[in-house]
Amino acid sequence: MSLASPDHIPRLAPGDVTRVRSVDELRVYLDGQASGTPLHVSLCLTGCPVIRSVMDDLVRCLAHHVVYLSLDLSHCGLGDWGCPHVAHLLTRDRVSLYALDLSHNEAITSEGVAQICSVLGRSRLAHLAMSSLRFNSEAVSALSAALSGLASLRHLDFSFSSLPRDGLTTLLKGVAPVRVEHLLIPGISCAASSGTGDACEILGLLCGMASLTTLVAGGCGLGRETAGYVSGLSGIGHLDLSNNPIADATVLALTDSLCAPGQARHGMGMGMSMSMHQTQGALQYNPMPQT
Structure with a gap:
């Protein structure tokens, strides 16, 4: 993801963001940093098969650092089992997950979407991509309600996702009050x-x-x-x-x-x-x- 800095973090030059492509690489980088220093990290796992232990490791290695995080999990084979990890990162005190890409993870169902939606309003997410996913009426309604309270949201990508009849109308009604x-x-x-x-x-x-x-x-x-x-x-x-x-x-x-x-x-x-x-x-x- 190529993203501008959201409102709640300082404006960044390209060199201010550390870009890593694996959880192991992230761990090595974090181990060399002071625990109280704010860090700006872009973790791109797109196309890499992600299993439960990888998500467990991700949560653990972020435990003792103040991190502004852009997380790309597109094309990772993520399912509902990974959504509690995402929800945890969205609400963690020391981690500000400001950009999240869950695109092309077809195994995520309405149950997983509901887990994420339950905490969206407490997050500071500015960029959300959920393209090429399939949503039923329950998932769309949950997303609409959650997004309506997400004041930090600036970028929303639902490209080529499958929505039920009236799904786009429902989604946009939730987005309408937000400064997208x-x-x-x-x-x-x-x-x-x-x-x-x-x-x-x-x-x-x-x-x-x-x-x-x-x-x-x-x-x-x-x-x-x-x-x-x-x-x-x-x-x-x-x-x-x-x-x-x-x-x-x-x-x-x-x-x-x-x-x-x-x-x-x-x-x-x-x-x-x-x-x-x-x-x-x-x-x-x-x-x-x-x-």
Whole structure:
């Protein structure tokens, strides 16, 4: 994960973060540090099969140090058995787990999600990635309730996860009160299985997130109903609506709004971008920054 410093820890230069790729490497590093010195560590275990003893070792080696931790457990074969370890790290006094990636761990079920959700509100998590997972209604409801109380959350990635009917609406209702800046939901159906009314509700929720600077919602089944939300969507700094059957008139309205005089005063300044692909033909739009 490439992450900015969350609000509750000091801004860091790249060299201030120690990056390790195994629990053994983490242990060796920590053993050489004073126990009371705050440490900034990124532990990336992605793609490494993780068993219970590895998670036990991780919890133990962090016991006597003050650590700001970014933890990548994606593609690790983690199941419900590992969720109590994650929950423990989320609430440990001396460990500030500010970034967590659990993506592509298909063995995590609603039971494991519930264990994590039970402590999320007491954590200081700023970045959460749970892409390509499968959630039932119970898990989505638990996540929605937990995220609504997670004031530190800034980045949320649910890319290509499987949610039940109305699942995305439920999830966004929980996220709406939080100051999320980056939201990734590509591949999650907004309209195809739920109907236009639900898609409109989803668009309304997205437009109501005033802090949102990045929205990736490609392949979500957004269609003609998007036209009614142009003004809200055009306030987002990076907008990706690729592979959605959006009408040409809506695309033109979005581009006109993005290029409107004075738009930079409304948060669309340097680095703004928009990506769209139509079902027939293609349209890509990358406006130049205004000077």
